[in-house]
Each structure stands twice: as C-alpha cells, then as structure tokens.
Amino acid sequence: METIKSGIWFYIVKKLALVIPVWLGISAAAFLLGVISPSDPAVLLLSMDGISTPGAQEIAAKRHELGLDRPYILQYLAWLGQVLQGNLGISYITQQPVLDELLLRLPVTVTLAGISLLLVMLVGIPLGVLMAWGKNTGSDFVLRAAALAGTSLPSFWLSILMIWLFAETLQLLPTSGYGSVSQLILPAITLAAGTTGALMRLQRATLLEVLEQNFIFAAKAKGLPGSRIIWRHGLPNALIPVVTLLGNYFGGVLGGSAVIESIYSLPGLGSYVLEAIRGRDYPVIQGYVLFTGCVFVVFNLLVDLVYLGLNPRIRLGGK
Amino acid sequence: MAAINKASIVYRLAAVILLLLVASAVLAPVIAPYDPNRVMPDETLQPCSIRHWLGTDSLGRDVLSRLLYGAQVSIGFAVLAALCTTLLGVSLGIIGGYFGGVTDLLLQLLVNIFQGLPGMSLMIAIAGSLGPGSASLLLAVTLTSWAGFSRIVRGEVLKIKEESYIEGIRSLGGSDAYILRRYILPNLFNSLIILFTIRVGTVVLSVASLSFLGLGMQPPQADWGVMIQDAKVYFRSYPQLLIAPGLCILALCGSIQLVGDALRDRFSIRQSTQKQDW
Numbered sequence: 341m342e343t344i345k346s347g348i349w350f351y352i353v354k355k356l357a358l359v360i361p362v363w364l365g366i367s368a369a370a371f372l373l374g375v376i377s378p379s380d381p382a383v384l385l386l387s388m389d390g391i392s393t394p395g396a397q398e399i400a401a402k403r404h405e406l407g408l409d410r411p412y413i414l415q416y417l418a419w420l421g422q423v424l425q426g427n428l429g430i431s432y433i434t435q436q437p438v439l440d441e442l443l444l445r446l447p448v449t450v451t452l453a454g455i456s457l458l459l460v461m462l463v464g465i466p467l468g469v470l471m472a473w474g475k476n477t478g479s480d481f482v483l484r485a486a487a488l489a490g491t492s493l494p495s496f497w498l499s500i501l502m503i504w505l506f507a508e509t510l511q512l513l514p515t516s517g518y519g520s521v522s523q524l525i526l527p528a529i530t531l532a533a534g535t536t537g538a539l540m541r542l543q544r545a546t547l548l549e550v551l552e553q554n555f556i557f558a559a560k561a562k563g564l565p566g567s568r569i570i571w572r573h574g575l576p577n578a579l580i581p582v583v584t585l586l587g588n589y590f591g592g593v594l595g596g597s598a599v600i601e602s603i604y605s606l607p608g609l610g611s612y613v614l615e616a617i618r619g620r621d622y623p624v625i626q627g628y629v630l631f632t633g634c635v636f637v638v639f640n641l642l643v644d645l646v647y648l649g650l651n652p653r654i655r656l657g658g659k
Numbered sequence: 660m661a662a663i664n665k666a667s668i669v670y671r672l673a674a675v676i677l678l679l680l681v682a683s684a685v686l687a688p689v690i691a692p693y694d695p696n697r698v699m700p701d702e703t704l705q706p707c708s709i710r711h712w713l714g715t716d717s718l719g720r721d722v723l724s725r726l727l728y729g730a731q732v733s734i735g736f737a738v739l740a741a742l743c744t745t746l747l748g749v750s751l752g753i754i755g756g757y758f759g760g761v762t763d764l765l766l767q768l769l770v771n772i773f774q775g776l777p778g779m780s781l782m783i784a785i786a787g788s789l790g791p792g793s794a795s796l797l798l799a800v801t802l803t804s805w806a807g808f809s810r811i812v813r814g815e816v817l818k819i820k821e822e823s824y825i826e827g828i829r830s831l832g833g834s835d836a837y838i839l840r841r842y843i844l845p846n847l848f849n850s851l852i853i854l855f856t857i858r859v860g861t862v863v864l865s866v867a868s869l870s871f872l873g874l875g876m877q878p879p880q881a882d883w884g885v886m887i888q889d890a891k892v893y894f895r896s897y898p899q900l901l902i903a904p905g906l907c908i909l910a911l912c913g914s915i916q917l918v919g920d921a922l923r924d925r926f927s928i929r930q931s932t933q934k935q936d937w
Contacts, residue, residue: 358771365772369781377788492912494864496871497887497905504895595779599868613780614872617787625784632780640775 348648355644359637366633367423370626371416379620382406384432423630429623431616438627441612446631448518448608452600453593455524456532457586464536465582468543469570475548483540490537495596499530499603516605527604531596535589542585546578580650587643594632673917680911684730693721695728695881704897713903716886717893722900726907728881733911736793736876737862740800745855747801748808749847755809756816757839766809773806782865786874796875800862808854812847819846849926853919860915867908883908 374381382402386394394402403409407418422429428438467487471480506526507515514523550556551574559569598610605611609628616624683690692712699719707714713722755766782799789795819825819842828838869875870884878885883904894901 361768362772362775365769366776369772369776373784373788378790488913488916489909492860492864492909492916494867494871494884494887494905494908496868496884497901497908500887500891500894500901501905508895591777592779594777595781595783596868598780598783599872602872610783613783613787617783617874622788625788629776629781629784632777633775636777636780637775 351648352645355641359641362637363634366637367420367630368416370629370633371419373626373629374622375412377620377622379622380408381432381622382408384620384622388432428627428630431624432621433616433619433624438623441624442609442627442631445607445609445612446635448606449594449597449601449610450635452524452527452531452597452606452608453590455528456535456593457590459528459532460535460539460586460589463532464539465543465575467536468540469547469575471540471544472547472551472574473566473570480544484544487537487540490533491541492537493533495530495534496599496603498533499526499600502526502530503603516603518606523604524606527600527606531593531600534596535586535593538589539582539585543578543582546581547574550574550577576650580647583643583646583650587640590639590643591636594636670917670921673914674921676910677914677918680730680907680914681734683727684734687724687727687731691721691724691727693724695725696720696879697724704893706897707899714897714899716889716900722886722903725881725886726883726903729883729886729904730907730911732876732880732882733863733866733908734859736796736866737859740797740862740866741855741858743797743801744804744808744858745851748805749812749851751805752809752812753816753839753843753847756813757820757835757843763813767813770806770809770813773803774810776803778803779865779868782869783872783874786869791874791877793876796866796869799869800865804858804861808858811850811854815847815850816843819843849922853922853926856915856922857919860912860919863908863912863915 380399380403382399383394385406386392386398386402400409407415410418426439428442430436431438431441434441467483471483471487474480503515503526506513513526514520517523547570551570556569556573559573564573595610597608598614600606601608601610602614609632613625613628615621616628697720699715699721701719702711702715703717703719705711705715705719711721711723713726715721716725751766751769755763755770782803785799785802786795789798825838825842828842833841866875867882867884867887870877870882871888873888876882876885878889886904887901890897890900890904
C-alpha cells in the first residue's frame with residue numbers, strides 16, 4: 341500500500357512542479373507579445389483620442405512614465421510582479437482593469453467550451469464504439485466519412501451554413517447573441533464538430549486494437565456476450581488515448597471559440613481579444629494569452645488526474 | 660479481403676484528389692481563365708456560365724480563377740509553414756534526444772512550456788500583435804506547433820540510440836555526426852513524412868480560420884478563407900460563392916488526412932498489427 345501511495349504522490353508532485361515553469365513560460369510569451377508588436381504603447385496612449393499627434397518629447401516622457409525605457413528583463417519582472425498581485429493592467433480602450441473584463445467574459449467561453457466538450461464525448465465515444473462494433477458495415481462507412489468531414493471542414497464555414505439552415509430557413513434556433521441556452525446550441529455544435537470527428541476516428545481505432553488482444557479472446561472464450569465484452573473489457577482499456585486527445589484538443593477549443601464567438605456574437609474571451617487586436621489594445625491581448633494559458637494549464641492538470649484514475653500503471657507507481 | 664480493397668480504393672481516390680489540387684495550385688497561372696484579382700464591374704455576381712464556370716463574385720472576379728490561385732496560396736503557405744515547423748522541431752528534438760544532459764532538460768522544459776500554451780489562442784494573439792502579413796502568420800503557426808514535433812522526434816531518437824547496432828558503430832569509432840546522418844535521420848524519415856503531411860492539413864485549416872478572422876491572408880488576396888469571408892453576405896442568393904471554397908478546403912484537408920493514414924500503414928509506423936482503416 342505504501343509504495344502505491346508514494347507512486348501516486350510522486351506523480352502528482354511531479355505534475356504540480358511542472359506547472360511553475362510552464363506558467364512562467366506563458367507569462368514570458370504574453371510579455372514578449374508586447375515587445376514584438378510594431379506599435380509603441382506610448383504613442384498609442386497619447387493618440388488615443390484620435391486628434392492629437394504627440395511630439396517626440398511627449399513620447400519620450402510617456403515612455404519614461406510607463407517604464408518602457410528600461411531593459412526588457414526589468415520591464416518583465418515589474419510586469420510579472422503586478423500580474424502576481426492580480427493586476428493585468430488597464431485596457432487602453434475601455435480604461436477598465438483587464439482582469440475584471442476577462443473574468444466577466446470567462447463564463448461565456450467556459451460554458452461554450454464545456455457544452456461542446458460534453459457534446460464531443462457524448463457523441464464521439466458512442467459513435468466510435470458503434471463504428472468499431474460494426475466494422476466495415478454500411479454504418480461504419482457512413483460514420484467514417486462523417487468523421488473525416490468533421491475534422492476537415494472549417495468551423496466558420498459550417499457555422500454560416502448552420503445559421504442559414506437552422507436559424508434563417510427552419511427558424512428553430514436564434515442566429516446569434518447570448519443569454520439563453522438555445523443561443524449556445526448552434527455555436528457548441530460547430531465548435532464540437534472537428535474534435536468529435538477526430539475522437540470518433542481515434543475511439544474506433546483504439547477499440548479495434550484492444551479487441552485484438554488476448555484478454556478479449558479469453559472473455560469471448562468464457563462465453564461473454566459481445567456487448568459486455570465491448571463495454572466492460574474493451575472500452576475502459578481504449579479510453580486512455582481518448583483522454584489524451586481531449587486534453588490536447590481543449591487548447592484548440594479555447595482558441596477555436598474565438599472564431600465561433602465572433603460569428604455568433606457571443607461576448608466571450610475570444611471576441612474580446614479580437615476587439616482588442618483591432619484596437620491595438622496590448623494589455624488585453626497579453627492578458628488573454630496569460631489567462632487562457634492558465635485555464636489550459638489547470639485543465640491539463642485535471643486531465644492528468646483523470647489519467648491517474650484510468651491508468652493503473654501510473655496509479656501503481658510503474659513506468 | 661474485400662474490405663482491404665475497399666479501403667485502398669478510398670486511399671487511392673484521396674491521393675488522386677490531393678495530386679489534382681497540388682497540380683491546380685502549381686498550374687494556376689496556366690490554367691486559370693482570368694487574373695484572380697481582375698475586377699469586371701459589368702459582370703458582378705454572375706451565375707455559372709460558359710464564360711465563368713463557377714460564376715463571379717460581388718466585384719466581378721472570376722470564382723474559378725480565384726479558387727485555383729487560392730489553392731496556390733493555401734497549399735504553398737501550408738507547405739512552407741509545415742517545413743519550418745518540421746525543421747525547428749526536428750533539430751531541437753534530435754539535439755535533446757541524442758545529446759541528452761542539461762541541454763535535453765532545458766529543451767524538454769521549453770517543449771513543456773510551448774505545449775502548455777493553447778495553440779490557437781496564441782496564434783491569434785501573435786498574428787494579431789504583429790499585424791497582418793505572411794511573415795507574422797508564419798511565425799504564429801511555427802511557434803505554436805514545433806513542440807509536438809520535437810517531442811515525437813526526441814522519443815524516436817532515444818529509442819534508436821539504444822539499439823545495439825548504434826553502440827557497435829560507436830565502438831568502431833563512428834562520430835556523432837556520422838551516426839546522426841547515416842542512421843538516426845534515415846530512421847526518422849518515414850515518421851517525419853507522415854507528421855509533415857498531416858501538419859500541412861492542419862495549417863490549411865488554421866490559416867483559413869485566421870484569414871476568416873482578418874488575421875491571416877489579407878484581401879484582395881485570392882485565399883479560400885478570405886473568399887468565404889467575402890461570400891458571407893451574398894451566399895443566400897449565390898450559394899456557389901460559399902460552397903466552392905468550403906468544398907476545396909474539405910477536399911484538401913480530407914485527402915491529406917487519408918494520404919497521411921495510408922502512408923502510416925505503408926511504413927507500418929503503428930505499433931499494433933492491426934491495419935488501420937481510413
């Protein structure tokens with residue numbers, strides 16, 4: 341028992357320890373975005389009203405005031421210090437603290453990502469099992485084509501067609517906006533399409549692989565019915581790559597939601613950063629990278645914990 | 660047996676489609692009936708006709724010509740970006756995997772950092788911060804995708820390095836450079852071709868998304884994502900404006916995935932004995 345526990349704790353501590361450098365790296369990436377940007381924040385701030393064209397002296401004074409004349413490393417450390425105190429800066433455009441605005445918009449994106457992730461699992465896993473079960477039958481053929489299309493279609497194209505079909509022609513669902521669940525159905529489906537396709541393909545392949553193994557033959561020899569073999573013995577063993585895929589794709593879902601949010605006019609993180617990009621609002625862009633990076637890190641930690649539950653080899657402290 | 664034949668027909672079909680798309684991209688200047696950016700004010704929003712096979716868009720530009728040049732833009736850029744990603748990822752993966760030690764530790768940390776970043780979000784932020792243009796797009800795509808390559812290559816190198824024949828060559832006096840060039844790289848080649856092929860498809864999709872958001876290829880550039888953005892307003896009356904570029908992306912990405920799968924089977928990269936269906 342002792343070794344089992346220490347194995348788990350070693351694994352968890354290792355994963356937690358890795359969070360710190362990853363988080364520092366994310367913060368450095370966010371900071372560097374401001375450095376590589378071609379616009380000078382001092383000029384941006386001084387010409388925000390759209391009338392004044394600041395002189396060289398004015399710009400130099402503002403740069404000094406903002407600390408932009410210091411070496412980058414000092415600027416980074418100062419910025420990091422502020423970030424650690426929960427200060428992500430003030431938006432150039434709205435003059436509101438960036439963190440407040442991000443927190444205001446977070447629920448929209450999280451709800452959207454959550455619903456679509458749920459859709460991905462509820463549709464992708466059963467259909468993948470169905471495909472493996474009926475390998476090379478008509479339904480397998482159709483589902484494989486659908487999965488391939490799901491992974492190959494651009495989400496924005498699908499969105500436009502879905503809005504046209506379900507909202508404009510059939511008038512079943514609202515075209516855009518935020519407030520009710522029905523307004524999230526179309527966005528969530530479009531956001532889920534690509535990942536669902538990938539998950540179906542992976543689930544089919546891994547399950548077929550597991551079904552080739554000796555313990556499945558043993559189960560068959562014991563006379564267990566096919567459905568029980570698949571659900572009790574096949575699927576649990578075929579779920580580990582699926583969890584990895586979901587973890588990897590969450591990053592895609594976070595970013596992909598920017599496309600979806602802009603099409604369906606949802607006031608989430610993605611549409612916020614797109615507005616900020618149009619307005620050259622760098623504190624917001626940096627805050628967005630830092631923020632989504634943190635959400636992603638936390639999600640990946642959760643995925644690792646799920647792993648722990650699913651994979652006895654890690655749970656028992658093996659390799 | 661029938662099933663295997665059916666699968667290989669699908670793979671062959673995918674390869675043919677992919678070849679056709681690449682050929683039309685390369686030959687666009689020869690086969691396109693019009694200049695993709697030639698505005699014909701008297702012929703806006705034409706339906707399909709002999710003169711314009713796929714009609715014209717709201718500015719009177721020939722849709723077929725724009726699709727052909729769009730293939731050039733999409734495929735050309737995706738190949739370039741996938742090359743950059745592969746080069747960066749492979750070099751760092753080999754360095755880390757082969758030489759090990761502190762270098763490997765630091766590179767592993769870097770890989771972990773970049774894999775901890777949500778790719779598409781960072782891509783949007785980089786392309787948006789740098790301002791539109793192919794260079795910033797290239798940087799955004801490469802920076803957000805090399806880490807996965809590096810991780811896979813490092814793992815492969817570690818595996819190959821442990822083989823006893825490598826130890827034998829080393830004891831016979833083979834230098835690192837010799838072993839890398841003569842044994843490690845050729846052993847990696849098959850997996851790299853597959854990773855590269857699949858990467859091209861992913862880049863096409865992400866660049867199309869960025870272009871659609873106004874952060875990628877810029878109008879009036881004949882790009883599929885830009886074309887879909889342009890068609891958003893008109894497609895109810897002129898659906899071909901929207902359908903055609905969408906189907907092109909579908910055909911390109913779908914065929915790339917299938918060809919990638921076929922290559923994987925051919926090179927038997929999969930560990931299992933199970934032959935993967937398409």
